[in-house]
Amino acid sequence: MNKKSVKDVKVRGRRVLVRADFNVPLDEQGKITDDTRIRASLPTIEYLIQEGARVILTSHLGRPKGKVNLKYSLAPVAKRLSEKLAQDVQLAADCVGDVAMEAVSKLQDGQVLLLENVRFHAEEEKNDPTFARDLATLAELFVNDAFGTAHRAHASTEGVTHYIPAFAGLLMQKEVEFMGNALERPDRPFVAIIGGAKVSDKIGVIENLLEKVDALIIGGGMANTFLKAQGFKVGKSLLEEEKLDLAKQLIEKAKAKGVELELPIDVVVAKAFEANAPHRTVRVSEIQEDEMALDIGSASAERFAARISTAKTVIWNGPMGVFEMDAFAKGTERVAQAVASCGGITIVGGGDSVAAVEKMGVADQMTHISTGGGASLEFLEGKVLPGVAALNEA
Numbered sequence: 001m002n003k004k005s006v007k008d009v010k011v012r013g014r015r016v017l018v019r020a021d022f023n024v025p026l027d028e029q030g031k032i033t034d035d036t037r038i039r040a041s042l043p044t045i046e047y048l049i050q051e052g053a054r055v056i057l058t059s060h061l062g063r064p065k066g067k068v069n070l071k072y073s074l075a076p077v078a079k080r081l082s083e084k085l086a087q088d089v090q091l092a093a094d095c096v097g098d099v100a101m102e103a104v105s106k107l108q109d110g111q112v113l114l115l116e117n118v119r120f121h122a123e124e125e126k127n128d129p130t131f132a133r134d135l136a137t138l139a140e141l142f143v144n145d146a147f148g149t150a151h152r153a154h155a156s157t158e159g160v161t162h163y164i165p166a167f168a169g170l171l172m173q174k175e176v177e178f179m180g181n182a183l184e185r186p187d188r189p190f191v192a193i194i195g196g197a198k199v200s201d202k203i204g205v206i207e208n209l210l211e212k213v214d215a216l217i218i219g220g221g222m223a224n225t226f227l228k229a230q231g232f233k234v235g236k237s238l239l240e241e242e243k244l245d246l247a248k249q250l251i252e253k254a255k256a257k258g259v260e261l262e263l264p265i266d267v268v269v270a271k272a273f274e275a276n277a278p279h280r281t282v283r284v285s286e287i288q289e290d291e292m293a294l295d296i297g298s299a300s301a302e303r304f305a306a307r308i309s310t311a312k313t314v315i316w317n318g319p320m321g322v323f324e325m326d327a328f329a330k331g332t333e334r335v336a337q338a339v340a341s342c343g344g345i346t347i348v349g350g351g352d353s354v355a356a357v358e359k360m361g362v363a364d365q366m367t368h369i370s371t372g373g374g375a376s377l378e379f380l381e382g383k384v385l386p387g388v389a390a391l392n393e394a
Contacts, residue, residue, distance in 0.1 A: 003176070003391040005168045006044060006143050011053035013109055017139035018044065018169065019156050019387075021146035021371060022059035022077045032076050036358075037148070040371050042084060044145045044169035045112065049085065054107040056139055057081075057114045058095055058156050059146065066122025078114045089114055095156075096121070096134040104138050118156045125154055132159025145169025147176070148372035150387030151379075161390035168391050171371065176388055178368040179315075179379050182347055187312035188214055193304070193335060195220030196318030196352060199243045204381035205317065210253055215260040215311075217304050219296045219320035219331060223264050226251065232284050235269070236292040262307055266297030268321065268328055275325040295321025296331035305338035312344040317380065319352050323359070332356050340365035349376030 006016075020041040025033045032038075048055045062072040078091040092103035095115035103113055115138075118124045123131030132155040136142065142164050144150070149157050150172070160166070168176070182190075192209045194202055199222040209216060218226055221238040228234050229247035254261040267284055269291040270277035281297040296304070301320070308314060316339055320331035333356075339346050340362035348357055349370035357363045370376040375385060 002394050003168050003173075003388065004394050005173045006047065006170065008394070009141060009165070009167055011048055011051045011141065014053055014141055015056060015104060015107065015139040016048055016053045016141045016143055017056045017058060017135065017160065017164070018048070018143045019146045019149070019160075020045075020057050020059045020169075021148040022057075022074060023061050023148065024077065026076060030071070030076055032080055035080055037371055038077065038080055038084065040171050041145055041169075044143065044171060045081075045085065047170060048143075049087075049110050049112065052109040054104075054109060055112040056104055056107070057112065058118055058135065060119040060124070060149070060156075061117050062119075064117060064119050066119065066125065068120045072117050072119070074114055074117050081112065081114065085112060087112065092116060094120075096131065096138075100138055118154075124156060125152075127153050127155050127159045129159060129162070131155045133163050136160040136163035139164060142166040143169045144387050144391060145171045146387070147172050147370070147375050149375065150372065150385040151375040151383070153386035157387040158390045166391045168388075172388070174368070175370060175372065175376075178345075178347055179349070179370065179376065182313050182315055182345065183212060183380070183382070186212070187344060189311050190313040191215045191217065191308055191311040193217040193219070193308070193314065193316040193339070194318055195222070195320050195332075196350075197221035197238060199225045199240055199247060202318070202377070203246065204383070205377055206250055207253075208380060208382040209315075210250065210257055210259055213259055215262060215307055216254060217262040217307060219264060219300070219304070219335070220318050222318075223296070224293055226263050227284055230263070233287060233289070234293065235287045235289050237287065238292070260307070262304060264293075264296045264300040265303065266299045267293035268295040268297055268331070269293050270327075273322075275327065277327070279327055294325070295328040298330070298334075301331045301334035305334055308335070308338040308342050311342055314339055314342055314344055314346045315380065316346070316348050316353050317350040317377065319356050323352075323356050333360055336360045336362050349373075349380065
């Protein structure tokens with residue numbers, strides 16, 4: 001990555017504004033149900049504490065739509081950070097203005113302050129220059145460690161970089177290096193696994209990957225559109241009729257590029273989209289009119305697993321079926337096991353695939369798990385991420 005990192009600048013005694021991604025899930029009582037994102041941000045925060053910086057953390061949480069809504073307060077995050085960092089992390093009642101200024105002025109070297117949700121201000125998502133400048137005046141340096149929001153040009157991710165020097169946090173650096181190396185200099189064979197419900201969400205990703213991979217495995221709901229494009233009947237399965245021509249073009253493009261395109265050869269079907277619906281495994285040529293495909297079948301899963309086992313680089317984005325329902329999770333489970341035991345570099349990007357490897361207990365066997373769903377998709381598409389582009393060049 002040709003961007004400067006937080007380790008390239010002296011931070012002792014300086015006020016450092018850190019954009020983290022603390023957009024964590026909360027239950028009805030406002031308790032954090034999964035603190036993965038908080039834990040992912042700790043290396044950067046701990047480094048800054050150790051180096052004697054005055055750390056000012058900022059983040060969004062949920063979608064308060066530009067108004068103060070205490071349901072989306074970062075108070076639970078301040079509490080969890082206090083536990084993790086073994087120091088009292090105060091929450092400033094606002095992220096700009098006198099309240100924020102006063103809280104910042106009390107910071108000593110090695111202390112941490114959390115600003116209240118930046119999305120309590122409509123100016124954040126509009127990337128309003130005045131609001132960005134107000135945020136920037138709180139600090140002398142800016143560190144972006146929120147890869148999950150790097151695809152958005154907001155005031156706290158891109159706007160502030162116009163006013164103070166900007167550096168990549170350790171998580172941001174890791175994300176960009178892992179994904180960047182995989183796409184630009186992969187160890188081969190390079191295998192990509194793309195799943196999820198819709199082709200339309202991942203057209204750009206598939207097109208970009210076809211330029212780079214040796215094999216592309218397609219599962220999940222989007223596989224139905226490819227199967228139909230090959231002439232199979234898919235019954236009541238999720239299908240994007242308007243994407244059939246595109247699917248045909250992508251199949252042709254893979255052929256022309258010499259990329260092995262792997263599609264399911266069997267599927268698990270049911271007559272209803274329900275967790276306890278009776279189901280059976282059939283070849284893709286045997287789907288009945290009143291059935292829908294909800295997972296890849298065991299023969300497909302084994303075939304995909306065999307392909308993955310030969311890979312030196314694997315990128316996985318999107319589940320193979322409706323993995324939230326146990327009856328239709330086996331395909332995703334088998335692929336997760338194959339990726340976990342493959343000897344190469346393994347990168348899991350995107351919310352659902354991350355949830356799947358966490359659920360299956362193999363997350364710690366992956367080389368890298370991306371914290372950014374939308375951002376990792378846009379990165380895989382080859383798009384420029386504004387939050388990364390705005391950082392100081394090395």
